[in-house]
Amino acid sequence: MSQPFIKVENVSYSYDEEINLIPAVSGVSLEIEEGSYVAFAGRNGSGKSTFAKLLNMILEPSDGKIYISGKEIDVNAMTDAELMETRRNIGMVFQNPDNQLVATIVEDDVAFGPENLGVPSDEIRRRVDDALKTVGMSEYAKSEPQRLSGGQKQRIAIAGIIAMMPKCIIFDESTAMLDPSGRREVVDMMEKLNREYGITIITITHYMDEAVRADRVIVMDGGRVVMDGTPEQVYAEPEKIRAAGLELPQCAELVCRLREKGIKLDGCCITPESCAELICRALEVTSNE
Numbered sequence: 001m002s003q004p005f006i007k008v009e010n011v012s013y014s015y016d017e018e019i020n021l022i023p024a025v026s027g028v029s030l031e032i033e034e035g036s037y038v039a040f041a042g043r044n045g046s047g048k049s050t051f052a053k054l055l056n057m058i059l060e061p062s063d064g065k066i067y068i069s070g071k072e073i074d075v076n077a078m079t080d081a082e083l084m085e086t087r088r089n090i091g092m093v094f095q096n097p098d099n100q101l102v103a104t105i106v107e108d109d110v111a112f113g114p115e116n117l118g119v120p121s122d123e124i125r126r127r128v129d130d131a132l133k134t135v136g137m138s139e140y141a142k143s144e145p146q147r148l149s150g151g152q153k154q155r156i157a158i159a160g161i162i163a164m165m166p167k168c169i170i171f172d173e174s175t176a177m178l179d180p181s182g183r184r185e186v187v188d189m190m191e192k193l194n195r196e197y198g199i200t201i202i203t204i205t206h207y208m209d210e211a212v213r214a215d216r217v218i219v220m221d222g223g224r225v226v227m228d229g230t231p232e233q234v235y236a237e238p239e240k241i242r243a244a245g246l247e248l249p250q251c252a253e254l255v256c257r258l259r260e261k262g263i264k265l266d267g268c269c270i271t272p273e274s275c276a277e278l279i280c281r282a283l284e285v286t287s288n289e
């Protein structure tokens, strides 16, 4: 039987047990398959970023175990080389693009990660070119990052991660500071990296319309996982979504409101296409009656 890429077993994390009676992450167990596209949603303070930092080994669990590719993450038992290799395999893109760009020229910025890994210089050149091409920013190789738009800056940050050739990229609210077109650029990039390159994508987002693009949605509340399923399954339970402090995706919200007005609609829908289909079906039934 194939092993999951990430396996989390009863993991908890407290920043300061004296002050925080409720741990930031509390008894979380889950598995993430290689090549999957998973969205984490949850109200402010529900533990999403803490959980992401545990996966990325910025933090160590207070309790429980994490396995990456079948190997237990134990900072004390792993060699430096093993730790570096595991860290390299899980890249992270953060919220503020300005905090992630370190160089004054785009291509130097993308080269920064592989340089730190000790990759030979001709190989770095190839990786930088490939990474910029993947994010559609080749023509900006010699540009100054400060001159780019928010979406373009995030794409450069993503290129810097891709150049380290990770198996997984975690996006922690990486679209939160962007305008709608910047958000679209970054979400399209996540989808491309997942579908075309097989990179496991974990995205943390407050935008439900972004979460529905994933194959799986995990909802956290109070440090725990409270919902876990396909977007269709998760958004078919509006009461639970609202209890977790979240809104429904726009299409699901529309269907909910129509139901409240007495229009009979069966099933859940999360995309404009499925929404249109659902409403058409209801109209046909009505017009035939």
Ligand SMILES: Nc1ncnc2c1ncn2[C@@H]1O[C@H](COP(=O)(O)OP(=O)(O)OP(=O)(O)O)[C@@H](O)[C@H]1O
Pocket: 015, 016, 023, 024, 042, 043, 044, 045, 046, 047, 048, 049, 050, 051
């Ligand atoms: N550095 C820290 N020191 C102490 N407590 C922290 C720290 N970072 C987070 N916390 C607390 O841990 C809990 C979980 O926070 P976390 O940042 O993981 O939530 P989140 O779901 O990412 O929230 P947001 O949506 O606001 O980003 C919260 O109660 C928060 O106040």
Ligand SMILES: [Mg+2]
Pocket: 048, 049, 050, 172
């Ligand atoms: Mg957060």
